[in-house]
Amino acid sequence: MDVLSEVLAVHRTGRPRSMLLGWNPPWAEQFAAPPGAMGFQAVLRDGCWLLPPAGRPVALNTGDIVFRPHGRPHALATSLDATPDPCTPAPGPAPRGSGTQLLCGAYELGTGQAHPLLRRLPECIMVTPATELRSVTALLAAELRDPGPGTGAVVPALLETMFAYLLRERLTGRHGPLVDPAVATALEALHGDPGRAWTVAQLAALAGVSRAAFARRFTARAGRPPLAYLTWWRMTLAARRLRGSADTVAAVAHAAGYANEFAFTTAFRRHHGVPPGRYRRSDAVFGDVHVGVDGHQERQVGDGEMPAQQ
Structure with a gap:
């Protein structure tokens, strides 16, 4: 992925x-x-x-x-x-x-x-x-x-x-999340199968490190704990799918890893402030990315919601 x-x-x-x-x-x-x-x-x-x-x-x-x-x-x-x-x-x-x-x-x-x-x-x-x-x-x-x-x-x-x-x-780069093989492996897994009911223990085993070490390294590199990142990514993909397809809310909920529409709607409202149907009808656009680089000779000037489980 x-x-x-x-x-x-x-x-x-x-x-x-x-x-x-x-x-x-x-x-x-x-x-x-x-x-x-x-x-x-x-x-x-x-x-x-x-x-x-x-x-x-x-x-x-x-x-x-x-x-x-x-x-x-x-x-x-x-x-x-x-x-x-x-x-x-x-x-x-x-x-x-x-x-x-x-x-x-x-x-x-x-x-x-x-x-x-x-x-x-x-x-x-x-x-x-x-x-x-x-x-x-x-x-x-x-x-x-x-x-x-x-x-x-x-x-x-x-x-x-x-x-x-x-x-x-x-x-x-030297401070980037993908330079850490454990974090990179976990990110690839979360992005590759966001609907799976991942646990920290499963991700740590996949990354080949202890649970405590994995949670600490992932949070430091990715900006939030593993399961909070999973929830964020699920909500990002769900918002995109609501705007870019005619899929029902139930279908979007299932793809995001939620067993029922009610649990998904609750999580979506908590994350975006509006339920999925209203979000689809609104003019809001989700997702603001800020990027930078740690490139050659670079000089710089200058929490955790848990995902709903099935």
Whole structure:
């Protein structure tokens, strides 16, 4: 079971967006928080300073990427004493000949609860990317500079790939949940068969560690205890299925691992605040993922509901 692909598929909404920006020095720009999105800026040419909302400034070189996992505001500037102006990019062709060029992107997410694997990330993360991410960045920048037939399909696909690489680095980096084999094994099992009446003892045995050690490691890496994570994942999948299919509430309840509709409705209402039928009819979109990376030369700036059993 590919946990990363499932996370992206469940919480994605809308279309990713990207554009090129450029300025001649001196310049200083304040980037607002994109609502319901995580974003990045990749430095394509010339360096600048990252001025985070809290913490010390960070020097950015050509090739570096500023990743905003929570979409928080920040500023970029050519000098530390500059006063940033709000960044208001004008529509039109990509800039050419500017002293500094940035590739910007945003990945639209659903509103709601942050994914437990990713919610503890810092406000801004600076990454010097690996070869694969550099290649995607170059392809995306080239497509935006010289659009051609199919650009409308190519750009979203490249942005999907870029965010997948960033998320992969976070999940498999030195502090990521998937770097711990016991946690990775349990996550794959929970995602592969969420309807099963899992116990902590079963998951610990599958992971090959003691129950106490497994519970401690899983909670530290995944952001919540194993059975609380299972409940969260069941409710995430159920919400998606209610919106994306014509299945009855009883069928959704059974797929989520609940023996009857009443138990499922109680758990769903407790989790989402509304019963399944009302959720299906409402305009709310579930699932807010915040992601970041623990990549090459990265520098960071800067409970347990039990699932209903059958």
